Amino acid sequence: MDFSELRKAVEDVEAVDANAHSLVSLDSNYAFIHAFSAPHSLSFKRNLRDIAELYGSKLSLQAVEEYRRVSGMQSICSTCFKAARITSILIDDGLELDKKHDIEWHRSYTPHVGRILRIEQLAEEILDGDLADGSSWTLDSFTKAFVSNNIVTVAGEIFGLKSIAAYRSGLEINTKVTKQDAEEGLRQVLIARKPVRIANKNLIDYIFLQSLEVAQSYDLGMQIHTGFGDKDLDLRLSNPLLLRAVLEDKRFSKSRIVLLHASYPFSREASYLASVYSQANILELNVLVYLDFGLAIPKLSVHGMISSMKELLELAPINKMMFSTDGCAFPETFYLGAKKSREVVFSVLRDACIDGDLSIPEAVEAAKDIFARNAIHFYKISSANNGVSAANGVVSAANGVVSSANGVVNSQSNLPQKLNDGLDSDVSLVRLMWVDSSGQHKCRAIPKKRFIDSVAKNGVGLAVETMAFSSLIGRPAKGSGLNAVGETRLIPDLSTMRRIPWKKQEEMVLADMYIKPGEAWDFCPREALRRASKILKDEFDLEMKAGFENEFVLLKNISREGKEEWVPFDSNPYCSSSSFDAASPVFHEVAVALHSLGISVEQIHGECGKGQFELVLGYTICTKAADYLVYTREVVRAIARKHGMLATFIPKFSLDDLGSGSHVHLSLWRNGQNVFMASDRSSKHGISTLGKEFMAGILLHLPSILAIVAPLPNSYDRIRPNTCVGAYHFWGNENREAPLRAAAPPGTPDGLVNNLEVKSLDGTSNPYLSLVALIAAGVDGLRRHLSLPEPVDANPNPEIHQRLPASLSESLDALQKDDFLKDFISDKFLAAIKAVRKAEIDYYSKNEDAYKQLIHRF
Incomplete structure (x- = not known):
């Protein structure tokens, strides 16, 4: 069989990285060794070799670290993200890391960046603070601050919630936890010294259930850590089968959850849950379970990665499988996650064709689903050309109002705007907008096809002198230091893209000013x-x-x-x-x-x-x-x-x-x-x-x-x-x-x-x-x-x-x-x-x- 078409599809698809974490500065105290599995493991040796080959450095950890130091953050980020071919990243910024960059910073390296809100870290941040009136925290005041003042406030600006309950008290969530038990759990947490770390099972279960209700109301997915992790996790309590009580609770029948990390070593259990909790299989409305294999790839050996992926596909529908890198702290982790995922997915799909499970055209479509389309559907970031073209990161407004299950009105255009249907829509022009030094609004109108093909990623040129124009004079002000020599680049911030209400066949998007992609211009007001x-x-x-x-x-x-x-x-x-x-x-x-x-x-x-x-x-x-x-x-x-x-x-x-x-x-x-x-x-x-x-x-x-x-x-x-x-x-x-x-x-x-x-x-x-x-x-x-x-x-x-x-x-x-x-x-x-x-x-x-x-x- 000729697998060249499948290999090309896997290599060319621009991936949606549905679960990642913030990058850190080069001078962070978070050691680069954390980019790898344990030293001397098969994964460590393979991944170090892959990075050395990418950089053209000698094959040693010290040589790679020296290359990073000499090259600088901008250079290594550009190299890694270009090689990874990731067009959209959803970042859980709740992991505490020394000198981590904020979400906005990451937009320099990928067209679209969205946020995933980690619920336990949010709860701890709230309890570390004080109430405005000086009173002590109660369960009611905490719930109001946690749900109404925080999650609901940002529900229109995030792509999903995330729980690490597995790290705290395990996945056997008590769906009948009482307010009295949660109140007592809160009291015990507050007795401990700050900073707060919530490990009380009753309080963790209460937070999980409150969050899942909000996620369901706002049609947000919930990511759940399952399977292996760091040493502070009890692996016995991270088996996804422990979630059955939640999955069977009718309160959450409209929820959508995703089991992270291939649930390794419980991949077969995760596959089973994804197969039985599927609206396609039963008439009754129920929770939907999806799977994400990030972290298992690239942290396992080659055999481990392939076998885990095959176990996921033994029962789970292909449209429930999602790629992510679980990239964290270092751009190399995004590169390794993407590189090994492409290799593993190709190997697994090729074997499926050889075994007769799939035809080659079906495998090609499966690759596109796994790397982009499934995440686009789950996180509601539908993109141009079904997420597999160069326009993967184009954002457009989803106008209209959706009523939630509990009567809350949620404006879809308030979300970090969804990746658009591209050339299939009736939009003909996109206005690229900025505000100059004199306060005037400026714009360039770009035909939609050109915007998708080029401008969304590369921007358009603008003479630097324009940032020295005054209100009524179209030439640079004397003494401004700017003249007709030089050009900056206007690159759209795709999270600001909106359908123009009074011109339905046009969209508008705010632009940032760059010297080149990844390097902001000093004269950019939004960057300032x-x-x-x-x-x-x-x-x-x-x-x-x-x-x-x-x-x-x-x-x-x-x-x-x-x-x-x-x-x-x-x-x-x-x-x-x-x-x-x-x-x-x-x-x-x-x-x-x-x-x-x-x-x-x-x-x-x-x-x-x-x-x-x-x-x-x-x-x-x-x-x-x-x-x-x-x-x-x-x-x-x-x-x-x-x-x-x-x-x-x-x-x-x-x-x-x-x-x-x-x-x-x-x-x-x-x-x-x-x-x-x-x-x-x-x-x-x-x-x-x-x-x-x-x-x-x-x-x-x-x-x-x-x-x-x-x-x-x-x-x-x-x-x-x-x-x-x-x-x-x-x-x-x-x-x-x-x-x-x-x-x-x-x-x-x-x-x-x-x-x-x-x-x-x-x-x-x-x-x-x-x-x-x-x-x-x-x-x-x-x-x-x-x-x-x-x-x-x-x-x-x-x-x-x-x-x-x-x-x-x-x-x-x-x-x-x-x-x-x-x-x-x-x-x-x-x-x-x-x-x-x-x-x-x-x-x-x-x-x-x-x-x-x-x-x-x-």
């Missing part, structure tokens, strides 16, 4: 925000969440003295019902469009200015909040245009009317808890020590921050006294004349503060750079333990309170003298930003009415 967020996380174990208020003016077109002119939509007062009613057709479409994009809207209402409205977004992690703000502005402008109107976010449309801002609400989070808010009412001002230090840093650097967040001379026409914007340098408790306001929205306990509102931002600012500036200032406050002065809770007195910069010139001068951004934005990028601001000053000083043109740009 990721870097700032990482500093906040690494140094203080904090995440910043943000929610934006969007003020804008709706304009209508009229003819006056034979000339067309844009004028405010109406002149009704604040929160006018008639004003909203007149514009409700616009806002109905806006709300529906934003919902389809997975963006939460809290409220829409008329503002104080003529034709002015405000749209308030829900808060989320700051990197995502910036993305959502970009899409929100796009939606508002597009829907208004569809209705014959023009929506403008410029700070001051009319100099004799109130201006429009883009206020942002900030909070700090740790282990699922808002730690900006004080833990009890005795704390001064209701703000935690961390919150006060962070806020003090922002207040100190606010004059300089204005040059980033209020980027145009027109911005300072808005920042005037007695306009509820904040023209003086102070903070206040619920004082709307304060540029920084401690906010306590409804639902906040009395005497406490929920978040910090920063009013200085406006709709012409680059949201990524604005949040970078705020994080940088806050981090300075945390590093130096700055003290927050007393608030001003009255109208500011010009004779007492210092005025904030009244012009872009003044704020730029403040930025020139302040170095708080040095660790967050490169010197070259900061120089370009300053040059753009200087160009704005020069241009508008000579063209006083030029700001009127901005309604078409912002």
